[in-house]
Amino acid sequence: MAIANYLYLSAILFTIGAVGVVVRRNAIVVFMCIELMLNAANLAFVTFARVNSNLDGQVVAFFTMVVAACEVVVGLAIIVTIYRSRRSVSVDDASLLKQ
Amino acid sequence: MTTSSNLLWLIALPLFSSAILILSGKRANSWGHVLATIVSASSFTIGVVEFFAMHGRSDANRAVTQKIFTWISVGSLNVDASLMLDQLSICFVLLITGVGTLIHVYSISYMSHDHDRRRFFAYLNFFIASMLLLVLGDSYLNLYVGWEGVGLASYLLIGFWNQKPAYATAAKKAFIANRIGDVGLSIAIMIAFATFGDVSFAGIKEHADEASSTQLTAIGLMLLLAACGKSAQFPLQSWLGDAMAGPTPVSALIHAATMVTAGVYLITRSNFIFDEAPIAQLMVLVVGGITLLFGAVIGMAKDDIKKALAASTMSQIGYMILATGLGPIGYAFAIMHLLTHGFFKASMFLGAGSVMHGMKDEVNMRKFGGIGKFMPFTALTFGLGYLAIIGVPPFSGFYSKDKIIETAFNAGGIKGIALGMATLLGAVITAFYMTRVVILTFFGNERWGHKDEPAESPALMLIPIGLLSIGSIAAGFIFSKGDGLVNWLQPVVNPLKEHHAEEFLPPIIVSLMTLVAVMIGLTVAILKYRGDQVAQAPEKVSVLVSAARRDLFQDEFNEAVFMRPGQSLIKILLNLDYILIDGLVRSVAATSLSAGVRLRTLQTGYVRSYALMMVIGALALVTTIWVVTA
Amino acid sequence: MSLLTVIGLLPLISALLIAAIPSKSTGLIKRATFIATSLIAIISISLATGFDKTSTGMQYVQSNPWISSFNINYAVGIDGISLVLILLSTILVPIVVLATWPEADGGRWGAKVFYILILILETMMIGVFAATDLFLFYVFFEAMLIPVYFLIGGFGSGNKSAAAMKFLLYSLFGGLLMLASIIGVYVIAGNQIGATFDLAKLATLQIDNKTENLLFLGFFIAFAIKAPLWPFHTWLPDAAKAASPGTSVLLLGVLDKVGTYGMIRFCIELFPDASKTFTPLIITLAVISIIYGAFMAIGQRDIKGLIAFTSISHFGFITMGIFAMTTQGMSGANLYMVNHGFSTAALFLIAGWMMMRRGSSVIADFGGLQRVTPIMAWTFFIAGMSSLALPGLSSFVSEFLVLVGTYTRYPVAAVIGTLGIVLAALYILIPIQKTLHGPIIDGNEKLTDLSLREKIAIAPVILVIVVMGFYPKPVLDLINPTAEKVVTKAGFTDPAAKVGK
């Protein structure tokens, strides 16, 4: 399979994630879309590592996973707190701050 | 050229006296008028001393100068505060201080009931100082200082009783009409500097014949404009009638004898310009001719004795201006008429003041009548002045006016005939309206109604009138004896330069024509006003009379052409300023504000819309680069 | 340390001392400020006595590094043009201080703040005229706005905060345009002769025409707003109407002069070629200002608005004189700045006293004052006469010089400008008639005449107006060499007379 296809897939995944953030209301889903974008980036990194024949890209992928995990910790903490106050995880409900 | 250190004192004395009177306030109420009169008399004395000193010198050495200090010196422009007394200015110095002193004396009594008399004398002294500066300044710029100074004095004196709005308005009107003239003087000075690099009379005179005729014509026309403003000549004549709002001595001194004749002085002083600028000279003739008839026509219809005299002044100055337009010989005659007019018109104004004094400030001649009986001295002196102005020999007006008419006829060709006829017609009308004034005031039935009988004025008022009357009688004879004045002025106005034109008519014929003209006017007036009159002015009158009563619509004209469009323009500008110019500024602020308010709605509060904005931003960047690099 | 620096610092030190006085002792504060500013005025006169009139270079120079990264120096020095303007400032301040005792109490923050602001402003006024470093000048030029802003907003009347804001923003806008130009000049200098803000060095730059024109405009618009020139004038009437009279005196008398001063010192000296290019346009704007300002003045109902518009007309004369590029025009414009300072000061102070007594600034509310308050009426009259440039009073000399100087190069402009003198008669005489003459209007019968303090405050102004009318030589002697130098360096020579000398 041509190497470009991996990149196309990566781009598609990234786009799905980016669009998902815009269209979905549930904070958890939004968050998962972001994770999807990170993984799209990972895929690109790994692909390019293959193309460039060095390991830097793969190393990045591992770092990214760790960082993503940290993000999950922080993100869920925030979402849970909000849920406890509001009984809702809809991002559209959190719109008191505006204009 | 001789120098003298006395000239400054001529001006400084009255100036300081004026300042003292103003600054010391009420404390000077008791002695202010005395100081002012003494100072004026001192100036006169200095003038007389200077005159005799000058008379004793040879023609070439008669002029004296005094440099006081360097006034303005920037680049090539150097103007000294410097005075010059020559044959021309000494005439004025004597007239101003002489008549001025008499009027000071007169005013002591005339103004004795006014609690602001001190202020009045302060203004009078200020006027004397300014007028002396006007005639003594050795450059146009020094003259300009005096020129505006007398304007200010005139403003202050016309508005002396400015608690009456009409009087205050009259003062303002005079000042503004004068200022329009001053524009002319300013521009003339600017052109003179650009052309000659100098603004002094001597400097310009030296090079006058080198300049192009365009420049000289421009300077001449601008000087004429200045003269029109100051001397109430057409088309800037409208202020003089209203100026009669001032106390009568003011009318006599400023608006008859001296200040209003400054225009004649200016043109005479600038003879070296006008002699080289025929177009400007022609305009001088036109203005003089129009004004002499204009004033005369108005004079026929006025019932207010002071306004009638003012109209007459306008007309007489028209004669003088016309004379100055006639070239070198005309200057001397203009000055001669100016001097004789100074005497007889001042005496008549003071006489009018005396009548008003007797009639409790009434000025309407239709409410006079038969006053001669009660105020014989006033009537007599007024009568002498009357004979002088209409030009009955051997009174002074005859000599001076006759010369002007004669010279006008001699101007040659159609121009000469037209000018001659105009002056002659003027003589007819003058005789008519002056006769009318005399009859309505001193003869006929008494029409003052319930008022007390008028009594003769106090001696302090009558003595100055008497002295002036001597001038009315004798001045003309003295000046013209052996062409005295003409020869005296010769070094200044240089009449010999002119190659004598052929005489159009022999002098004796002209004199006879003049006399006939006077007789016609006089007779018509007597026929018209010999019977009893009524105190009311007739209402059904001819178009001409009603136009003359309204000063030939001069105010209506000014209002329609200048004032109202001016007011509309100001209104438009006020709106323009607010709506357009400031509106632009405000709209910048308003646009920013509304842009802010609008853009702020982008901040919806929804995370998703923020994310969308980021995506769109990123896509926009990609597209831009794509387009830029591709 | 140059005497100039000392004089510049003295007001600031005085301000600190005043700050130490308790706010309640207003009497002490007022007296102390007056004494301090009078002393400064006296010391500043020694600047003039020690000034070498024959030299055209900068004197009393001092230069210390300030921001070395940009080669910015605290560099001061004066020539004739700046000297007279500094003197104008230092002399006017004590007069304003003495004249404004009641007005200072009337503001939001009391006399102490008022006088501290005035003193700070004085330091900046001296600084702005003394700076020979472009950056230093700009700093003073902009920083000056702040005390004035607080003076208008804190001690003014009517719609004061809006007016203060309009004043500040409008000026800032101009200032920022100038900043862009300053940066341009600085960068160009960096490329040609090494980064510097030294005016003398900047004047030697070779700039291509297009850039020079743009840089020139940046400076010019800023100064045209400051001066103010039509059509950038609309902030001035608002500010003058809102500001208290004392503030207005400093605003119109001194601060606005920075605009015209800047045109000479920066526009012409730094960009002679662009100045030449834009002269026709600027002369046109100046003539419009003269006539427009006069017409607007005639239409004003408010006495403060009237004075503001007369000033716009006068600034038209000054600008016209500057850009006529003749020695007479240049000297005249400079002298005009000084004279206008004094005559406007007189007008505003007296108008201020009239308004304070009457409680109104509407012209129609006055009437017959000559009979009620003769001294006040006289002083107002003389100030008015000076404003309409009556010969014998100071303004005449400068107006004449401007007109004659302009005529030799731009006759049409000068002739139109001359019409301004008729309009001047109208805009002065109409309010004089309405306020001083006529019957005494109800409510004016009991107005009191000037107090001793007020007389002492106004006397020197009137004296200057009269003396400078007859004997302007001492001031002209200071100005002339510099004015000639400016014109010559801009590449102009006076048009020669056609005949004669």
Added chain:
Amino acid sequence: MLIAPSLTYSLLAPILIVLAGALIGVLVEAFLGKTHRPAIQLTISIGSLLLALQQLWQIRDSSSLTAAVNSVTIDKAGIFLQATIVLLSLAAVLLIADQENFVAQASAIPGSIEERSALEQKNQQTEIFPLFLFAVAGMMLFTIASDLITLFVALEVFSLPLYLLAGLSRRRRLLSQEAALKYFLLGAYSSAFFLFGSAFLYGYSGTISLSGISAAAGNGNDIFLLIGIIFVSVGLLFKISAVPFHSWTPDVYQGAPTPITGFMAACTKVAAFGAILRIFYVGFAQSQTQWRPIITVIAIITMLFGSLVAIAQRDVKRMLAYSSIAHAGFLLSGVVALNKDGLAASLFYLFAYGFATLAAFGIITLIRDSTGEVTDLNRWVGLGRKSPLVSAAFAFLLLSFAGIPLTAGFVGKFAIFSAAYKSGNISLVVVGVLASAIAAFFYIRVIIMIFFTDPVNNSVSVIIPSIKSKVSIVASMIISIALGIAPSLVLTTASNFANFVK
């Protein structure tokens, strides 16, 4: 055999010290009782910051590309930026230490009994200190990171604590939590863009180091490069709040506890601009023809947008948020300049802006009524009468933001714009001064409200600050004033330190 990478610890020490402080803070939080915790935490924070500062002073003249195996670059500019961050953090921590602003138990539901009892028992958690130190460490690392992976990690290290800190306000907790959520989601979103862009840069150059990317210029697939630059830029521009990636700024600034807002506004800007400058000056310098027009346009839009929208604000924190957006635009001019002057100017600007911002937010914490801080501008009217000194200080800061001469803001603006002009971006200068004029509009409006309007109600007052806040505010004020009158020292230093090792 596995060779352990060699690390130059002395050069990394500043960051390590702060990280160590943070870790100790975590332990303290876990094991110490509530009574001494706040004091100890504060001591640890200040101590580690001071130590870091001292260490930075030690290494001030060092430079190294290999301090941590090519991952970080120790150079002049990096040290200056780190020092700036540490100094600002020192001032910020004193504000943060005023725990009155923070929620006692972050996990407690707003308005619940737990929350009230925690307050009553003064059972205040102090996790803000370690979080704060982590953020500082991340910011310091961000400014010196020289490969994509370190950049990404540093970005997350300083962002994640900030997300949490934003949600810890004691009052108006719903708003605070909402701010945290928004900040988190959008921040993570932008990180994803950053990472995706990094991947393409890697793909383009075959290396993740900035110098490698620079060296590869012209050799790779340009489309990769462009996508890389743009997506990386999106991530960075988000952090500095450039339009159109700015939307989080007003909401977060308003919702977050004010001391945190101050810290965020000051330090994040320094860190993010530090990174941007390094990336663009070092990594992308060779491909400037591609990115300079874009960044120029963004700078222009940002300046104008920030200034315009600020006019329409009614809340002082939101107004300062938009002002910070506008300032990001001005600072971007320094990036576009792409010369040594631009770098020096940016360094100075960041330093000056940081302290002014901290002081401004510090002052906002003082303006209160019974329910807490008052940020509604309409209620600030007449403050000048109640507290002339505080009002004058705030007015001075506003004037500094507006760039009036004799304030630091002016010097900074001058420096930035002259660098931009020198690089030929005259349009940026012109738009910049215009935007400054617009910006002045709203700063001055606030001054009018404070000074020239009479107070309508008396419920708003200026509290007497605690000694910690006082020290912080006064120090920041003094620095701001000094930078306006005598900026020479800092300017010269910035200029001497304006150097990236490539």
